[in-house]
Amino acid sequence: MLEPPLSTVVVALLAVGVSLMYGVGTRRLTDVERTKRITAEVSAFQKELREVLSKKDKEREAKLRKKEPAIKKHQAELFKQNLKPTLLFTVPLLLVWYAVLPIWIAPLNHIVAYSPIPLDFIPLLQLTVPGSGDLYLWSWYLICSFAFATVVRKLLRLT
Numbered sequence: 001m002l003e004p005p006l007s008t009v010v011v012a013l014l015a016v017g018v019s020l021m022y023g024v025g026t027r028r029l030t031d032v033e034r035t036k037r038i039t040a041e042v043s044a045f046q047k048e049l050r051e052v053l054s055k056k057d058k059e060r061e062a063k064l065r066k067k068e069p070a071i072k073k074h075q076a077e078l079f080k081q082n083l084k085p086t087l088l089f090t091v092p093l094l095l096v097w098y099a100v101l102p103i104w105i106a107p108l109n110h111i112v113a114y115s116p117i118p119l120d121f122i123p124l125l126q127l128t129v130p131g132s133g134d135l136y137l138w139s140w141y142l143i144c145s146f147a148f149a150t151v152v153r154k155l156l157r158l159t
Helices: 006-029 032-055 058-105 137-155
Strands: 111-114 134-136
Touching (some): 006 058, 006 111, 006 137, 032 058, 111 137, 134 137
């Protein structure tokens, strides 16, 4: 079993690797530009609809409601596009979590990193050992994954 700080770095690198694999898979399996365009269109529609509803403009609301089926179709298409890489990487990621990590690095409840502040302020989600800043493997991976996934998506121009 690896101990900190080596386990801290290994889990962070694993999060970067998974984010890169997922990002490259997304780039190869989906039409990124079309997805961006549809996302912008759906967001603009939702924003306009919220404004119309808050102003209670029945005429503009009726016009927007006519566009709603097309927007829902676009949302379904976005969901389908985003599902492709998710389905492809779910099984390998589960294998990493339940087969590789416990054997090579540590059990999921093993302490692999330290936080200067306790992160147990989130109800029902115990990220650290109670009363300390010791981070479990799964919680350190979760933090790294959120942090690096955003950076990788920007680098690969997925967002």
